[in-house]
Amino acid sequence: MINKVLIRKEMKETLSKLTKSLYENYSDKIANRLYEDQDWKQAQVIGITISKNPEVDTYQIIRKAWELGKQVVVPKCDPKEKKLSFRTITDFSQLETVFYGLFEPIETLTSSISSDQIDLLIVPGLAYTREGYRLGFGGGYYDRYLLNYQGKTLSLAFSEQLVPQFPVENHDIPVSKIITNDEVIKIR
Numbered sequence: 001m002i003n004k005v006l007i008r009k010e011m012k013e014t015l016s017k018l019t020k021s022l023y024e025n026y027s028d029k030i031a032n033r034l035y036e037d038q039d040w041k042q043a044q045v046i047g048i049t050i051s052k053n054p055e056v057d058t059y060q061i062i063r064k065a066w067e068l069g070k071q072v073v074v075p076k077c078d079p080k081e082k083k084l085s086f087r088t089i090t091d092f093s094q095l096e097t098v099f100y101g102l103f104e105p106i107e108t109l110t111s112s113i114s115s116d117q118i119d120l121l122i123v124p125g126l127a128y129t130r131e132g133y134r135l136g137f138g139g140g141y142y143d144r145y146l147l148n149y150q151g152k153t154l155s156l157a158f159s160e161q162l163v164p165q166f167p168v169e170n171h172d173i174p175v176s177k178i179i180t181n182d183e184v185i186k187i188r
Contacts, residue, residue, distance in 0.1 A: 007135055007166050011127045014160050015054035026181040027057035030156050033179045034061065039152045043120035045071040045113070047086050050095060050103040055124060056156040059092075066090070073113050076104045077141055084145045086113050115149045123155050123175050127163045132174030132187035135166055146173040154179060 018026070034040050046065050051058040065072050073086040079099070087105035089095065094110050095103040123142055125134030134155060136142055146153070154177040162180065178185040 004135060004138075004166055007127050007163065008138065011135075011161060011163075012054070015158065018054060018158065018160070023054070024057070026158050027060070029181040030056050030158075030179055031061050031064070033181075033184055034154075034156065035064065037154070037177075037179065037184065039120050039154060039177065043070065043152070045073060045117055045119050047073045047075070047118045047121040049122070049124045050074055051124075052102060056158065058122070058156075061122075061156075062089075062092075073118060074103075074105050075141070075145075076107070077102075077139070082140065082144065084141045086115070086118060087111060088113055115145070115151070118149070118151050120152045120154070121146075121149060123153050125155055125157070125161070127161050127166065128155060128157050128175075128178050129163060129165055129168075130178075130185055130187075132176065132178065132185075133166070133168050133172055134175060135163075143171055143173065147171075152176060156180075159183075 048058050048062060062072050071088055073088050075084045076087055077084060087110035089105050089110055094106055096106045098104045125136050127135040153175040155175045157178055157180050159180045159182045174187055176187050
């Protein structure tokens with residue numbers, strides 16, 4: 001069976017080869033496909049990560065959400081509990097750098113929101129299958145969060161991030177849609 005560690009390593013190498021112009025071009029195409037999507041249009045509260053290279057750029061998506069009057073909530077990791085919580089941000093200055101160079105909401109400047117208030121959760125990942133399964137960065141935070149999340153889910157990915165398969169475990173929960181620079185894959 002294909003090894004997850006190896007897939008992660010190979011995917012990071014593949015993505016590191018995307019030129020700046022391709023990265024911008026693909027991120028733009030993905031964002032524009034997202035803006036046309038019904039789940040995006042209907043969602044009032046959107047859960048989304050602050051992207052870090054080589055993930056699809058989410059800064060422009062967050063700005064667009066604010067422009068449209070949507071509420072943007074971003075994840076905060078609790079490494080002790082290995083849990084995620086989401087907090088509302090209204091400005092990029094409400095973020096701070098934590099471990100692994102990730103940006104997270106500053107607790108004193110943001111308020112927490114429960115999972116049942118999030119209409120659309122944009123789930124990050126490194127690699128995806130066409131069945132909606134994702135290979136994350138290895139922390140398992142989203143797998144645990146998705147267990148109790150009832151809203152809509154989708155992932156944004158470069159077409160390079162689609163792989164034929166990888167080991168899927170019982171606790172893996174597929175997203176319902178993947179938006180790439182080439183297509184929208186509806187899973188269920």
